[in-house]
Each structure stands twice: as C-alpha cells, then as structure tokens.
Amino acid sequence: MKxxxxxxxxxxxxxxxxICMFTLAFFFNPWTPLFVWMGVIMMQLLFSRIxxxxxxxxxIPFVIMAFGYFWTTLVFAEDKSGPVVLSVWSxxxxxxxxNHALSLSFRVxxxxxxxxxxxxxxxxxxxxxxxxxxMRLSPxxxxxxxxxxxxxxxxxxxxxxxQQAHRLRGAVQEKNVFRRLxxxxxxxxxxxxxxxxxAERAAFAMEARGFTGEKRKSFYTIIHVGKVDGYMVSxxxxxxxxxxxxxxxxx
Amino acid sequence: MLxxxxxDHVSFRxxxxxxxxxxxxxxxxxxxxxxxxTGPSGCGKSTLLYLCNRLYPGNCDGIVKGTITLFDKESExxxxxxxxxKIATVFQDPDAQFCMLTVxxxxxxxxxxxxxxxxxxxxxxRDVLELTGLTDFRQSIIQQLSGGEKQRIATAxxxxxEPEVLLLDEPISHLDPYTAKQFISWLDELQKKRSLxxxxxxHRVDLWDSFFDRSISLESMPGxxxxxxxxxxxxxxxxxxxxxxxxxxxxxxxSFTLEKGEVAVLAGPNGxGKSTLLKTLCGLIPSKGTVKPxxxxxxxxxxxxxFITKSVKDELSFGGGNGADIxxxxxxxxxxxxxxxxxxxxxxxxxxxxASMLCDGREIILMDEPTSGQDAASLSELAGLIDxxxxxxxxxxxxxxxxxxxxxxxDTLLLIKKGYLTGKFSAxxxxxxEQLLTAHHLLQPKGWMAREVCFA
Amino acid sequence: xxxxxKLKEVVLMSLFSVVFGIVYLLFLHVGNIWSGxxxxxxxxxxxxxxxxxxIICMYIIRKPGAAVISETIAAAVEVLxxxxxxxxxxxxxxxxxxxxxxxxxxxxxxRFDIWVLMLAGVGASVxxxxxxxxxxxxxxFSTGYVLLMFGLRIVSGAMIAGVGGKAVVDGLLAxxxxxxxxxxxxxxxxxxA
Numbered sequence: 001m002k003x004x005x006x007x008x009x010x011x012x013x014x015x016x017x018x019i020c021m022f023t024l025a026f027f028f029n030p031w032t033p034l035f036v037w038m039g040v041i042m043m044q045l046l047f048s049r050i051x052x053x054x055x056x057x058x059x060i061p062f063v064i065m066a067f068g069y070f071w072t073t074l075v076f077a078e079d080k081s082g083p084v085v086l087s088v089w090s091x092x093x094x095x096x097x098x099n100h101a102l103s104l105s106f107r108v109x110x111x112x113x114x115x116x117x118x119x120x121x122x123x124x125x126x127x128x129x130x131x132x133x134x135m136r137l138s139p140x141x142x143x144x145x146x147x148x149x150x151x152x153x154x155x156x157x158x159x160x161x162x163q164q165a166h167r168l169r170g171a172v173q174e175k176n177v178f179r180r181l182x183x184x185x186x187x188x189x190x191x192x193x194x195x196x197x198x199a200e201r202a203a204f205a206m207e208a209r210g211f212t213g214e215k216r217k218s219f220y221t222i223i224h225v226g227k228v229d230g231y232m233v234s235x236x237x238x239x240x241x242x243x244x245x246x247x248x249x250x251x
Numbered sequence: 252m253l254x255x256x257x258x259d260h261v262s263f264r265x266x267x268x269x270x271x272x273x274x275x276x277x278x279x280x281x282x283x284x285x286x287x288x289t290g291p292s293g294c295g296k297s298t299l300l301y302l303c304n305r306l307y308p309g310n311c312d313g314i315v316k317g318t319i320t321l322f323d324k325e326s327e328x329x330x331x332x333x334x335x336x337k338i339a340t341v342f343q344d345p346d347a348q349f350c351m352l353t354v355x356x357x358x359x360x361x362x363x364x365x366x367x368x369x370x371x372x373x374x375x376x377r378d379v380l381e382l383t384g385l386t387d388f389r390q391s392i393i394q395q396l397s398g399g400e401k402q403r404i405a406t407a408x409x410x411x412x413e414p415e416v417l418l419l420d421e422p423i424s425h426l427d428p429y430t431a432k433q434f435i436s437w438l439d440e441l442q443k444k445r446s447l448x449x450x451x452x453x454h455r456v457d458l459w460d461s462f463f464d465r466s467i468s469l470e471s472m473p474g475x476x477x478x479x480x481x482x483x484x485x486x487x488x489x490x491x492x493x494x495x496x497x498x499x500x501x502x503x504x505x506s507f508t509l510e511k512g513e514v515a516v517l518a519g520p521n522g523x524g525k526s527t528l529l530k531t532l533c534g535l536i537p538s539k540g541t542v543k544p545x546x547x548x549x550x551x552x553x554x555x556x557x558f559i560t561k562s563v564k565d566e567l568s569f570g571g572g573n574g575a576d577i578x579x580x581x582x583x584x585x586x587x588x589x590x591x592x593x594x595x596x597x598x599x600x601x602x603x604x605x606a607s608m609l610c611d612g613r614e615i616i617l618m619d620e621p622t623s624g625q626d627a628a629s630l631s632e633l634a635g636l637i638d639x640x641x642x643x644x645x646x647x648x649x650x651x652x653x654x655x656x657x658x659x660x661x662d663t664l665l666l667i668k669k670g671y672l673t674g675k676f677s678a679x680x681x682x683x684x685e686q687l688l689t690a691h692h693l694l695q696p697k698g699w700m701a702r703e704v705c706f707a
Numbered sequence: 708x709x710x711x712x713k714l715k716e717v718v719l720m721s722l723f724s725v726v727f728g729i730v731y732l733l734f735l736h737v738g739n740i741w742s743g744x745x746x747x748x749x750x751x752x753x754x755x756x757x758x759x760x761x762i763i764c765m766y767i768i769r770k771p772g773a774a775v776i777s778e779t780i781a782a783a784v785e786v787l788x789x790x791x792x793x794x795x796x797x798x799x800x801x802x803x804x805x806x807x808x809x810x811x812x813x814x815x816x817x818r819f820d821i822w823v824l825m826l827a828g829v830g831a832s833v834x835x836x837x838x839x840x841x842x843x844x845x846x847x848f849s850t851g852y853v854l855l856m857f858g859l860r861i862v863s864g865a866m867i868a869g870v871g872g873k874a875v876v877d878g879l880l881a882x883x884x885x886x887x888x889x890x891x892x893x894x895x896x897x898x899x900a
Contacts, residue, residue: 017794025842058791064743072746076852100847107844115793124787125352138709140717143360145780147350148721149787152729153394154346155722158556159729164535165556168549169607170570184730188875190555193593193884195722198347200887202722203715204306205348208340208418209408210364212332213714218369220359265887267895310713311887561881593882 004047005117008232009225010127011134016236017114023240024110030099031250033106035243040113043235050120058119062112066105073101124149130223132216140213147202158194162187253282254320255416255448256303256338261317263298263308272298275317278467282415285442285449287456290469292626296452299469300418303450304338305329322415336365339409343421345401349393354385354404357393361408379411383441397521399430403437410445417442419451423458425623427521427652429692435462454626457655457697478634478659480698484641485662486512491547491615491646493532496540502527503671504540509615509663514637514647515675516657519667520692525650528667529617532648548608548616552623554600558592563603566592570611582606582636598629602636615646622653634659658682658696666691711770716888717780720764720773724781727760728788747843748852751859755867758831761807762824762872769889771808771816774827778804799838806834807868819893825869832864 005013024033044050074097082096128145131137166186257279264271272295280286290296301307305326308315319326321334342348351357358376367375380386385407388396393404402422409417423431439462442449453459456466491509496502502524509515517525531538533547551557560566563584567575579585582602587595592603601621608616621633630653637647637660648665651657657664657678664681666673668691681687682699743749764777782800786793810827811819836857839845845853876890885891 014794014797018798021795021842025844028844028847061743062791068743068746068749072748072852073847076849078847078849104844104847111795111842112791115795116791119786119789119791119793125356127786128783140709140712140714141776141780143350144714144717144721145783145787146352147718148725148780148784150349150352150394151347151722152725152788155725156729161551162556164530165549165551166559168533168535169557169559169611171559185875185878186559188726188730189593189878189882190553190558191726192723192875192879193555193882194553195726196719196879196884198344199719199722200715201342201344201347202350203713203718204301204310205340205342205405206350206718207306207310207332207714208304208335208342209361210332210335210412211360211714212364213709214332216363217366218363218372220363220369220372221356222369267886267892310715561878591881591883593884 001047002049004228004232005044005121006048007226007228008121009134009223009229010122010130011223012225012229012233013118013122014127014131016233017118020114020236020240021111023244024107027244028100028103029247030102030106031246032243033103033110035246036239037106037110037113039239039243040110040117043239044117044121047232048117048121055116055120058116059112062108065112066108069108070101070105073097073104077101126221126223129219129221133219133223134225138213139211139216143206143211147206151198151202154198155191155195158191159187162190254279255282255322256280256450257320258302259318259320261302261315261319263295263302263316264314266312266314273469276469277317280416280448280450282448283446285462285464286451287459287463287466288450288452288469289454289456289466290452291454291628294470296454296469297420300340300420300450300452302326303416304340304418305331305334332364336412337414338416338418339412339414340418340420341402341405341409341422343424345398345405345425346394348405349401349408352392352394354380354388354391354393354407357404357408358411361411365412375411379407382444383407383410384437397430398425399427399434399521402426402434406438406441410441414447416448416450419449419453421453422451423453424455427692428458428654428694430521431458432694435459438462478631478655478698480659481514481634481638483662484512484514484638485510486644491648492541492543494541494543496531496538496542498527498531498536498538501670502531502538505672506540507665507672507675509646509648511614511646512641512644513662514641514649514660515663515665516661516678517648517650517665517667518652518657518691518693521652523667523691524670525667526619527670528672529619529648529650533617544615546611546613548605548611548613550601550604550608550616550618550621552620554597554604555593557604557607558600561591562589563592563595564588566603567607567610569607572610572612575606575610578606578610597625598632601633605636605640609645614644615648616640618647618649620650620652622651622656630656652693654694654696655698658698709772712772716768716770717776719768720760720777720780721784723764724760724777724784725788727756727781728784728790731756731785732788732790747845748856748859751856752863753867754832754835754860755828755863755865755869755871757835758803758807758828758864758868759872759875761804761831762827762868763876765807765811765827766819766824766872766876767885767888767890769816769819769893771812774808774811775801775804778807778831795842799835802838803831803835806831809834819890821870821873824873825865828864828867828869828872829861830864831868832860836860 074093077097079096080094082094084092085095085098086093128142132139132142258276261276262271262274288296302319307313349357351360359372362372380389423434488511489508490511494506495504497504519525530536532542533549558566560569579588584602587599605616661678664676664678760781761774761778765773778800782796785796807827807830810830814823879885
C-alpha cells in the first residue's frame with residue numbers, strides 16, 4: 001500500500017498528473033483546487049514513503065508564490081463586481097475578487113502539489129525508460145537525455161571549479177541580478193565548450209557499442225503497466241470528479 | 252593468417268578544410284595481432300581509429316579516398332552499427348564514454364543495441380564480469396568509480412559484444428602509473444584468454460613495455476624523445492611557508508616550506524588529496540592554519556577555467572598588474588596577443604594561465620595535473636617552460652603522476668597518502684627508495700633506472 | 708525527421724540542457740523566494756532565459772526540429788535534475804519550443820541572423836504566454852496588467868533568448884570548439900563568398 005505511488009508506471013503517472021492540471025485550468029472557484037491539493041496530500045500520506053521534510057522544503061517557495069498570486073489578483077482584478085466583503089485602507093475587495101484570488105492561489109498550490117507528487121515518487125531513469133517503452137519516445141532522444149543525466153555530477157563539479165578559478169582571479173560575485181546574468185556568460189563559455197567535447201565523445205562511445213537510434217527489440221529493464229496503475233487512476237479520477245463538483249454541494 | 256583490417260591508399264580530410272589529415276596510407280592488421288599506431292598529437296591517429304570502427308566518415312562528413320576493408324567486406328558496405336560488435340572500442344576519456352548510471356545498466360545497454368534476447372542478457376553480463384574480474388562492481392554507480400576502474404568497465408562493455416578486434420584510444424593517458432601498469436597486465440591476460448586482435452593508438456609506447464608485437468608510425472616524432480633532467484634551481488631563500496594547514500573533513504595537518512626557484516612535485520595515489528591540498532593552499536577550500544604569502548598562483552588541469560576575457564592580452568592585464576607586455580614576450584606569447592584565449596593551443600593556454608598569474612604578482616605557481624593527456628612534444632615544452640621560469644625565481648608546486656616528467660623537473664618531492672602528507676624529500680632520495688614509491692602508488696622512473704645501469 | 712540527426716547533435720542538446728539546468732538551479736534559487744512576493748509578473752522580464760536553449764541549439768545545428776526537440780529535452784532534463792515544477796515543464800517546453808521553431812520554419816531554415824533569432828524569442832514568448840494565460844488563469848487579471856506581462860515577456864524573449872543566445876554562441880564559435888557543426892560550415896561559406 002505504502003509504495004503504490006512509487007510502483008506506478010511513470011508514464012501513466014505523468015499523463016494522469018497532466019490531465020489533472022488541465023482539468024483544473026477550467027475552474028475558477030476556490031474549492032476545486034483546494035480539494036485537489038488536499039486530496040493529493042492525502043494520497044501521498046496513504047500511498048507513498050516520501051520524505052515530508054523535503055516536501056515542506058519544496059513547498060515553501062510555492063506557498064510564497066501563491067501569496068504573490070493572491071494579492072496580485074486582488075489589486076489587478078478585471079472583474080470587480082459583487083458585494084464588498086473586505087476593506088483594507090482605501091481598497092474595497094468584492095466577493096468576486098476574493099474568490100478569484102483564492103482560486104488562483106489554490107491553483108498554484110494544487111499544481112505544485114501534483115508536480116511534487118510526481119517528482120518525489122518517480123525514479124528519473126525509470127521515467128525515461130517508460131517514456132521509451134510506453135510512449136514510443138525515440139531511443140535516440142531517450143538515451144541522449146540519460147547521458148545528460150549521468151553527466152550532471154561531472155558538470156556540476158566543473159561549474160564549481162570554474163567559479164573557484166574565477167574567484168582566484170579576483171572576479172567578484174555580483175549582487176545585482178542583472179549583472180550576475182551578464183557575468184554568467186563567462187562561466188558558461190568554458191562549460192559549454194567542454195560540453196561540446198563531451199557530447200561528441202559520449203556519442204562516439206555509444207555508437208562504437210552498436211547504438212544506432214533504431215527502435216529496440218528487447219529491454220533489460222522492463223517498465224510494466226499493472227493493476228496498481230488501474231487503482232490509482234480510478235482514485236485520481238474520483239478525486240477530480242469530487243473536487244470539480246464540489247461547488248454544487250458546498251453552495 | 253586472416254586479415255581483419257586493411258587500408259589501401261587511404262587519404263582523409265574534413266569537408267571544410269583543404270589539407271589532408273593523412274594521404275595514401277596503406278597497412279593491414281591480421282587476426283590475433285597486437286598493433287600500436289603512434290605519432291604526435293594532431294597527426295590523425297584518432298581519425299584513423301574512427302575509420303576502423305566506422306564512426307568516420309559519417310560523423311564528420313569527411314572525405315575518404317582509397318579503400319578500407321574490414322574483415323572481408325568494404326567498410327562502406329556495412330549497415331550503421333553492424334560492424335561495431337565485431338570491432339569494439341575503448342576510448343581515452345574515462346569520464347565521457349558511458350550513458351547509464353550503473354555498470355549493470357551500461358552493459359545491458361550494449362546488449363540491447365545488439366538486439367540480444369532478454370533471457371540471455373543476465374548470463375552474458377555475469378560472464379563478462381567474471382571474465383574481467385569485475386563481478387563486485389555490477390551494481391556500482393559508474394561516475395563514482397576511479398579512472399582505472401572506469402577504463403576496465405569500458406573494456407568490459409566492449410568485450411560483452413564478443414568482438415574479434417579491440418580498438419584502444421590512448422586508454423591509459425588519464426591513469427596513474429601504478430594503475431596504468433595494472434591495466435596493461437590485466438589486458439594482456441584478457442587478450443590471451445580471448446585471442447583478440449588489439450589495435451591501439453598511443454603516443455607514449457614506453458609505458459606499455461613489450462605489450463605490442465608491432466608498431467605503425469604515422470609521422471616521425473619531432474626529436475622529443477626522453478625528457479632530460481634539469482639542474483636544481485633552488486635559490487636558498489624561503490618563498491612559501493605553509494604552517495599547520497588542515498581542512499575540517501579530509502586534509503590532515505600539513506606544514507612545509509618551499510624556496511625561491513624550487514620545483515616541487517606533489518605525488519600520491521589517486522584520491523589521496525593532491526588537488527585538495529593545492530586548492531586549500533590557494534584559499535579555494537576553507538581551512539585552518541597559515542599560508543605565506545597568501546596570494547598563490549593556481550593553474551587547474553583545464554587552464555581555460557581561469558579565462559575571463561576575450562583576448563590573451565586582456566587576460567594578462569585583467570588583475571590590474573603591470574608588465575603584461577614583457578611577460579607576453581618572455582612566455583613566447585607575442586604571436587597570439589590578440590587571439591581568443593580559448594582558441595589557442597593547449598600549451599599556449601597553459602602559458603597564458605601562468606603569465607596571468609605572474610602578472611598578478613603571484614610568484615608561486617601551483618599546477619594541477621598539467622601532464623595528463625599530453626604527448627611527448629608538449630611534455631618537453633612544459634618541462635622547458637618550468638625550467639626557464641624556475642631559473643628566474645618562480646617557485647612551482649606540481650601535481651603529476653607522470654614519473655618521467657617528475658624525474659625530469661623535480662628538485663624535491665612532496666608525498667601524500669589519504670590526506671596525510673608523508674613528508675618532503677629530495678628527489679633523488681625518493682627514486683632510490685622503492686618501498687616509499689610503492690607505498691604511494693608510484694613507479695621508479697625509467698630515466699632513473701637508465702642512470703643506475705650506467706653507474707653499474 | 709530524427710533520421711537526419713547525428714547522435715552527437717542530440718547528445719549536445721542534452722548536455723547544453725544540463726549546463727543551463729545547473730545555472731537555473733544554482734543561480735535563480737535565491738531570486739525565487741522574493742520574487743514570489745511580487746506575484747506572477749516578477750519572472751516576466753527574465754523569462755527569456757527559459758527559451759535560450761532552443762535558440763542556441765537551432766543556431767548551432769540548423770536542422771528542422773532543433774528548437775522543439777532541444778527545448779523538450781531541456782524540460783525533461785530539468786525534471787531529472789529534480790526541479791519541483793516537474794511534469795508541467797515538459798508540456799510547457801514543447802509549446803515554447805514550437806513557438807521558436809515557428810520563426811525558423813517561416814524563414815525555411817535559411818536565415819539565422821540576429822533578427823530571426825529575436826523573432827524566435829518572440830515566437831517562444833507568444834506561445835508560452837498563451838499557454839500560461841490558460842493554465843495560470845490570467846483571465847482574472849485586468850487587461851492592462853496582462854498586456855504589461857505580455858510586453859515584458861516579449862521583450863525578454865527577444866533580448867535574453869535572441870540577443871543573449873546569439874552572444875553566447877558567437878562567443879563559443881570564437882573559441883573554435885564548434886567545428887563539425889552547421890554553424891561553422893556556414894560561417895566558412897560566408898567567408899569564402
């Protein structure tokens with residue numbers, strides 16, 4: 001039970017999460033996204049072994065972002081009709097405004113909840129393998145992505161080394177974000193030049209081992225679609241239907 | 252005997268260049284032979300190898316004249332990927348020849364490419380790991396292994412295809428001497444077990460002893476044979492004082508001094524903390540203790556990591572120092588002052604790096620692995636540069652595992668093991684002491700042995 | 708379409724995506740939080756950085772599909788690197804990539820000057836804005852605010868992705884490391900003509 005979300009087929013999970021997000025985009029009441037968000041948390045409590053500390057850490061910026069959406073929607077609202085429910089200083093906030101603001105902020109939370117559910121319960125390599133096996137992603141692209149993934153620690157290390165070398169030469173770190181972006185070019189150049197070399201080497205190594213990019217006949221690691229996917233899809237669908245119709249019985 | 256590779260009057264050039272990389276080349280390799288192809292950097296060794304496993308001309312749209320026969324079929328007649336499981340390749344760079352995370356996945360990737368039935372895969376993976384003595388590494392994450400281990404994994408990945416020919420692209424150039432030697436004897440046994448044909452390209456055949464039956468020379472080496480031992484240039488005046496330096500995690504308390512004009516080599520096994528010590532000394536890693544002077548020059552393994560500006564000249568004057576013009580001339584960079592620092596040759600890049608350090612008033616130069624992947628010509632150029640600078644009073648601390656190079660340049664050796672500095676020794680006393688060398692994964696330099704023979 | 712692609716070109720796109728992925732992760736993390744307070748407009752002026760990979764790759768490789776494929780790979784890589792916005796990025800990546808691709812397709816992949824690159828940045832901005840308008844529910848914002856966001860994003864797409872992307876690649880080209888890619892061949896062709 002506790003591992004149902006981890007055991008789901010990554011492609012199925014991906015499609016499911018995407019469908020949920022698209023459905024949410026059509027709803028402008030606070031309840032639907034709120035229920036989805038809470039439902040998603042419930043699902044993870046029941047069917048996953050995720051690290052909740054990590055979850056909190058990732059969620060913090062989204063909560064702040066939700067707050068940003070909240071006040072923006074209040075201040076820059078298009079539709080200011082309906083009875084006034086709240087007055088702050090000289091600003092009058094109507095019911096419609098408040099509803100919109102809450103629904104957008106909850107939407108941010110629901111989207112992030114869904115994203116996090118996927119990110120925290122999915123093995124990246126299985127995800128790519130599954131895209132290749134279930135979604136017919138070309139092996140040429142799939143394995144190129146995996147190459148990139150396994151180069152991550154090497155490139156990260158290089159990034160730190162270049163930063164260190166530049167610091168030694170007396171290049172100061174800019175506080176100004178815009179300057180920092182411009183300065184980024186200097187770190188990017190050696191990294192990209194190195195990436196070009198590595199890309200060619202890695203590609204040659206793959207081809208030298210008979211990789212042609214053709215569709216593969218057999219896989220060593222097979223990513224299955226199983227019963228657990230069926231159950232989870234039904235549960236998610238139930239959650240979505242309940243959340244979408246919530247307006248009807250709450251009012 | 253059966254011919255496996257045959258070149259008849261082959262010429263090759265890149266589509267956007269007029270110059271032929273090589274012209275009218277003919278040779279053949281027979282089954283079971285061990286052949287080495289030699290020549291300086293840029294003479295087309297790699298190109299030749301890529302023509303043997305059909306990576307070229309397709310990958311660079313190169314232009315080929317003449318005929319290349321692989322087994323008994325013309326190379327062009329093969330389907331993409333078809334010939335690759337009969338002619339397998341191990342490349343030079345241990346970091347850039349894998350695409351999966353674990354050893355098992357990487358081996359499986361290779362089998363999938365050959366459309367091997369899934370039921371057979373497990374057995375073949377087990378067999379090849381047994382053959383190569385790598386069974387313990389089956390679940391290891393490749394990027395966490397050492398360079399030597401990675402090269403063995405790469406060889407296992409090549410052998411799992413059950414090839415007839417194994418191509419080697421300078422496979423030991425990134426390994427320390429001890430590991431390189433182990434790799435070679437390991438390969439020697441494999442070749443006998445499997446009766447493989449081995450074709451290698453290598454610019455430093457001396458490290459392989461008598462491994463090869465035959466060598467094909469693409470271009471004669473331009474007079475850069477053995478490195479000559481330089482004379483000691485210590486000037487008796489203390490230039491660097493390191494007192495009780497240590498880091499929180501790895502590096503133990505370290506103290507030593509270097510004199511003006513001294514060339515010291517820092518050596519020890521892979522992962523013993525050589526690079527960490529260098530970075531700590533120049534303040535890139537936070538540490539306790541004191542280093543005097545505090546401003547040290549540092550040249551990383553890839554000198555281009557240091558470059559910030561768009562021209563060699565600006566690179567020198569970036570730190571605000573004076574005398575860039577004089578340094579450009581003294582370090583033989585006058586011809587490239589306006590060039591982009593990334594676009595000059597590797598040797599020039601290193602000189603630009605050293606020059607800009609000197610221009611900033613950093614008279615002590617720490618160099619991290621400047622010898623790795625360098626051919627004989629550029630090694631002797633580097634040795635010459637160090638000698639010249641040291642005579643003018645620059646102090647060097649150099650990390651290298653190239654013993655011939657260390658023998659040629661070092662006044663003193665600093666030996667390090669597991670983050671602990673064993674001590675500072677005069678170079679000759681280290682070369683004599685085989686026990687000390689073995690304890691630090693080092694080998695006696697051939698230059699030293701030759702001298703001993705003379706004396707005997 | 709993929710048949711005409713060399714493996715080294717696809718791997719190149721993937722490694723470039725990782726490089727930019729690291730840049731995003733390490734550099735924009737801090738900015739993330741305070742910009743959260745400012746609301747959806749905070750990111751608009753910097754939005755072009757998300758499109759830069761597609762423009763860089765197309766400018767170097769010059770094959771139909773380079774923009775879409777690279778932007779999709781970039782998004783997938785982003786998911787692998789553990790970006791919490793995860794799955795939403797992949798779809799957004801495809802759509803942004805299509806926007807940039809449209810500009811190159813309109814010139815039949817023949818012109819790669821600064822104007823076309825800027826146009827590609829604008830294309831990516833327009834496509835991504837339409838997608839964001841729908842998913843983010845921008846309908847509730849006042850028209851003026853939405854227009855301001857849209858304007859900022861277009862400028863950012865043209866400047867950061869178009870002009871910035873060109874600057875990065877031209878810098879890389881000057882280092883001589885792009886030998887064997889379409890951009891070097893065409894530059895040589897121009898020089899000869």
